[in-house]
Amino acid sequence: MGSIFSAIGRGINAVISAIASVIMAIVGAITTVIVTIFDVIADILCCRCFGSRRSGGRMSRRRGRGVGY
Template identity: 80%
Template structure:
C-alpha cells in the first residue's frame, strides 16, 4: 500500500515540477523581452545625449586649437 501512495506522490511531484518549469520559462522570456526593450530605449537616448555632447566637445577642441 505504501508503494501506491509513493507512486501517486511521485506523479503529483512530476506534474507540479513540469508546471513550475513552464511558468519559469514564460517568466524568463517575458523578462528577456522587457530588458531588451529597455536596453534599446536606453541606447537610443544615450546616442542622442552623447552624440550632442561629442559634437560640442569636438567643436570646443577645434576652437581651442585655433586660438
C-alpha cells in the same frame, strides 16, 4: 499499499515540477523582452545625449582612412 501512495506522490510531484518549469520559462522570456526594450530605449537616449562624442569618433576614423589613400 505504501508503494501505491508513494508512486502517486511522485507522479503529482513530477506534474507540479513540469508546470513550474513552464511558468519559469515564460517568466524568463517576458523578462528578457522587457530588458531588451529598456536597453534599446537607453541606447536611443544615449545616442541623442552623447552624440557629439560619437561623431568625434567618426571624424577620427575618417581621418585615419584618408591618410591611407
